[in-house]
Amino acid sequence: MYNFKEIEKKWQDKWFNEKSFKAVDFHPTKPKYYVLYEFYNISGNLHMGHLKGTVPADALSRMKRLQGYNVLFPIGGDAFGLPAENAAMKTGINPEDFVSDGMERVMDQSRKLGLSFDWDRTICTSDPKYYKWTQWIFKRFFEEGKAYKQKGVVNFCPNCKTVLSNEDSQGGECDRCHGKVVQEERWVWFLKMKEYSEKLLENVERITMNENLKELQRNWIGRSEGIELSFDIVDEDGNKIDASSIFTTCIETVYGITFFVMAPEHDMIDKLKDYIKNYDDVKAYQKETTYRSELDRISDQKDKTGCKLDGIYAINPVTGSKVPIYISDFVLASYGTGIVMAVPTHDQRDYEFAQKFNIPMIQVIEGDVSTCAVEKYDYIRLNSKMMNSEEFTGMPVKEAKEKIIEKVISLGIGKKVVNYKMQDWSFNRQRYWGEPFPVVFCDNCGTVALPEEDLPLTLPHTDDYMPNDNGSSPLSKIDSWVNCTCPKCGGPAKRETDTMPNWAGSSWYWLRYCDPHNENALADFEKLKYWGSVDCYTGGTEHITRHVLYAFFWQNFLYEIGAVPTRDPFIRKMGSGLILDDTGKKMSKSSTNGVSPMEVIDKYGTDVARLHVHFLGGYEDNTPWTYDGITGITNFINKVWDLQDMIKGEEVSKEHEVEINKLIKKVSEDLENLKLNTSIASFMSFVNTIKKDGFITKEELRIFLILLNPLAPHITSEMYEIVFGGNLIDDKWPIYDESKLVEDTYEMVVQVNGKVRGKITVSTDTSDDDMKKLAKEIDNVKTHIEGKEIVKEIVVPKKLVNIVVK
């Protein structure tokens, strides 16, 4: 019987003490391979999801090392931000202490999972040596004009008492506490992410990643091509007082405009307030809508609200007709130009708005508009005919669209533009536990970035770190820290008291692993060049859209300022599925029925835990946790242990030649694709064969142990040491012999009319004609073709014969 407690500890200590998995910069002979597992969130213990997520990356790393690669497989902790801070507040421990304990704990647990990290490269986002460079990157953003502070209406979580990015408040809900998010006007630091939209889309196309994950990212970026159309704003008497423009993807409906709608917070309103006769009503509506929470806006979306701007009108630029302008919260200030042309007959939102406010409608494309709008989806699909559209009337809509585009462009009133849903990244939080901004506010010089030699700007230690009810940052209470001198003029200045969001530190960390102790740069350029892009990046899918887009954004920026050698942070991104609890929900430390991976390891051992969790299902699938079936794994491990008593002979035997070569091929391919479940199945099959035959040769055992090592590193290392007297990790990954994959004989399947009627074992070199002949000699086949006319005979070489009869 295999004693896992002793043996697993022995190897874990050995690997750690001997730095067995150290990655070597600029290795003279071995090619590099970079495997990355996402940051641990330092807010508690490792959970079952980590067992599922880390092991495939570990297995891939271990296989690659045996294949002769110089593998970089590092780990670190994301310790800044809300998760750690909220957890610290709950326990009453200062975040700084909470985090250093937490780091130690998860690293210790990682060793118990048998993970082959390079421990010398461990980093932590809340370590000043690390966040010095997070601050440095921000400083560079600022210096390049890509970070700006602006007053804006933003998402605010009253529970977490902080501003949230759009990414963190999807669906009007706080990503952390799941409370309702409200809209508040605040000073916000933005990073100019929107201008990188096109580059991020290119990154998405280049990376190897599941198509559905790519689609999520494309949707988030939300590229859309359309026409920007300019129009005049006039007063009651038709005198031009201003001009503006709208964005539309449906220019074909331009003759059907009966009103315009502006976002309630649009600048134009203040600008034209002298012309607006009902300015008080307008102000009241603004107030009512601007501060409505996202959730309210969404839940009310069927019930349109709005307010007419009395006294000003818009001119339809193609017809010259004068139409009213409304404001309504269904128009977003942040998208397009913040103004839309409304064509109620061909846009359902406009239709509802027009009905509510009794605005006339003009139908410009054929179809039934008596109860609802005929929208783009339908009229494009049917290619309906135009109507009421001057020279375009009667034309099919697809053709008309092209012609109208030509017309507005040639008239100089329209141009082709591309719009993106993605917004600039709101980048500050009113929280204590984050990277301080490396800037000061000076009365003389304005906002000034700290010089590089003043970095890191360390976060002052305080026990008064609870968020303030008024939404100001806890740092604002530390006068001695806030008041400082301007690095430019030497005069008095004040520090930014907000901190960076928890995504900051994780937006560049894979670069730091290449050179984690560098004090002069975020990482040495030559080392970055050596390690290059991450070959395989693994982690959960939960925050993948945001995290990967942020990563693309920062890497692009760093590339443009010459700090890194490539635009692509990752070559391949794999998203692991979740471990579900018995209610079908994500298993986490917060769910009461969550089972800790440490508990499984205690009971069954690390190797069994590693195999079991991956035998439950595929890497990308969500799989419910269960102890059911774990006996199958323990039996397997015990059978593996018993193999050492079954050794007979040296070289690969004739009997197992095909099996062992097949196993090498299967396991090599499966591990490359992180398909651990099917490779485990093939190991079991192999062991069953060995058990049946009653022997294994020494060489077969050596190959078997090396192949299984990435999945079950402890037992295989121990057995290798016992049988071969050395360390398995110094051996080499076996290579299969293509010529040995084919057996001498195979089972030929014989079908009649597509149904299996017989099987016969034949030699591999049987010719097609012989296959047909042999097929017809099978009794059961004879009875099915007797007295019938053979229409066709199909032969699939080395597989089957199908006889078609009538």
Add this chain to the structure above:
RNA sequence: GCGAAAGUGGCGGAACUGGUAGACGCGCUAGACUCAAAAUCUAGUAUUCUUUGAAUGUGUGGGUUCGAUUCCCAUCUUUCGCACCA
């Protein structure tokens, strides 16, 4: 509403570019060992029937094909993501 993915035995799940559906494991049934139980080992295990054979069978209904879990059309269900994006 829009978008994406997925529906296979009692269960978790396999099945390469269309070619033996149910690999591997759990569970279950029977047997061996045992005073007995557990553990272990051996055999069996999709359903139905007139059981050396046949029919049916991968959510449902159609289609393409000699042949479909795989491709096409329609439809239902579930999960996830987005959500007034003009």
